[in-house]
Amino acid sequence: MTISQDPSAPLVVLVGITGLQGGSVARALIDSDKPYRIRGLTRDANKPAARTFAAQGVQIVSVSLTVDNAANVRKAFDGADIAFAVTNFNEHMDKQREISEGKMLVDTAKAAGVKLFIWSGLESLSALSGGKFSRVGFFDAKREVTEYAKDSGVPTSVVEAGYYATNIFEAPYALKKQPDGSYVFGMPVPANTQVPVIDVAHDYGLYVRAAIENPALGPGSEVLSGKLISFGELVETLSQVSVKKITYLELDREAFIEATGMPDYGPMLSDMFEAFAIHGYYGGKAIAAESLLPRKPRSWSDFLAATPVQDFFH
Ligand SMILES: NC(=O)c1ccc[n+]([C@@H]2O[C@H](COP(=O)([O-])OP(=O)(O)OC[C@H]3O[C@@H](n4cnc5c(N)ncnc54)[C@H](OP(=O)(O)O)[C@@H]3O)[C@@H](O)[C@H]2O)c1
Structure with a gap:
């Protein structure tokens, strides 16, 4: 319902707005009756998904979220009140790269002074199994970034995708x-x-919106979808x-x-x-109750x- 351009509305910076998770978050915030300014990040502002959101009033910013581009990533986060971050392991299948880029996003959100950093984390299957199942890099990497975010002191909510x-x-x-x-x-x-x-495109954003809007969640919460x-x-x-x-x-x-x-x-x-x-x-951790969701x-x-x-x- 509301994409605001009013400077008093919180500015939410969304990583991956052209993707399944980030797009779902954008739609859930647009559906909210609370006003948000939304800035969506992509490497290609001409993608259909980017154009659709731009037509709805989302500010689309072109930036590549790689460690060697950290200065531009910082600019893209300027003024953010809330940031949502996801890394895409599937694009490169490189655990160390996912960890480095995730940590960079934490550092960037912290430097921007966000009041809430929402991280699309997962558990470490390696840690849960005492090292037996140690090949699942995209789970383990995301948990490492979760720990880093928590240790960094940036107010963090982890919203894990099912x-x-x-x-x-x-x-x-x-x-x-x-x-x-x-x-x-x-x-x-x-x-x-x-x-x-x-159904990630349809529903993941509900959990992120709840992390932002529901007083029972917010900083320090882990929201499992x-x-x-x-x-x-x-x-x-x-x-x-x-x-x-x-x-x-x-x-x-x-x-x-x-x-x-x-x-x-x-x-x-x-x-x-x-x-x-x-x-x-x-x-074995509990999934977020549906009563917490919009x-x-x-x-x-x-x-x-x-x-x-x-x-x-x-
Ligand atoms: N499949 C599952 O069941 C499952 C479950 C839980 C978690 N996951 C995790 O979900 C993650 C993928 O999320 P998704 O499904 O939302 O992916 P997606 O639909 O493929 O979208 C990926 C998004 O990341 C952006 N992106 C990737 N690299 C970028 C870069 N260098 N700079 C800027 N933007 C970049 C892309 O933007 P542009 O291309 O527009 O630049 C795109 O918007 C993976 O890490 C995976 O491990 C998957």
């Missing part, structure tokens, strides 16, 4: 078509393994909605890695799922109802 609902369709290990036309969903964990599923559902239930509901026969198949680790077709990446994926099965996606997030069934699922079956 397991994207879209992963079920996009991940190369999922949904393998069988010669008889049915599908197998093969995973290295039991069917009762739960993940906190979230999504709704817990087991892989078995995920597959059963998908089977019903798509009217396709889909069987959940528990694979042993080696068979799963082979099925991914990615000898380098498969062991990391298996570590991740095995850690979820034993320790939980959030290490509206109800989508369940897996809601997500499927809003998605052209047939498009994903090949």
Whole structure:
């Protein structure tokens, strides 16, 4: 409803506004009845998502958020009252780079004097498992940045993103078509393994907005998103909605890695799922109650109802 240009409205700087998380945060703040000035950062102001937000009154600033560009990153954060930051491991798959860029964003927010720094963190699966599942760099890196932010003294709220609902369709290990036309969903964990599923584009921003607006959250809070559902239930509901026969198949680790077709990446994926099965996606910490949010997030069934699922079956 409100993107303000009034200097008295808090200025929120959003990293990743053209992406799933940052875009969701922008939409949630635009929906708020509280006034915000919004500045969205991107490397390419001509992207359709950047243009759409600009047309709504968002100030779009072009900047690359790399460590060697720190001086320009600082300018992009100038005057911020609140900052939201996410790093995109998927673009480079480099744990140390994700840590360095995350820490730079913490330092930048601190130098800008923000009253609230919201960090899209995750848990360390390595720490939760006592080092057993140590290959999941994008979880461990985000936790390291969380610790750094907390130690830095910048008022921080960590809003952790759940397991994207879209992963079920996009991940190369999922949904393998069988010669008889049915599908197998093969995973290295039991069917009762739960993940906190979230329709990230639709709902992640609700949790960030709650971290900003709900007095029960704010600085010092850890806000965990999504709704817990087991892989078995995920597959059963998908089977019903798509009217396709889909069987959940528990694979042993080696068979799963082979099925991914990615000898380098498969062991990391298996570590991740095995850690979820034993320790939980959030290490057993509680997900934020829906009553804290400005509206109800989508369940897996809601997500499927809003998605052209047939498009994903090949
Ligand atoms: N898949 C899951 O289930 C899951 C769950 C929890 C967390 N995550 C994490 O989510 C993160 C990705 O977030 P997302 O889904 O929102 O990603 P996304 O949709 O791919 O968007 C990435 C955003 O980051 C921006 N960006 C990346 N590098 C940049 C740079 N050097 N300078 C400026 N902006 C940059 C991009 O901006 P421009 O391209 O416009 O410059 C874009 O807006 C990953 O780190 C992943 O580990 C994923």
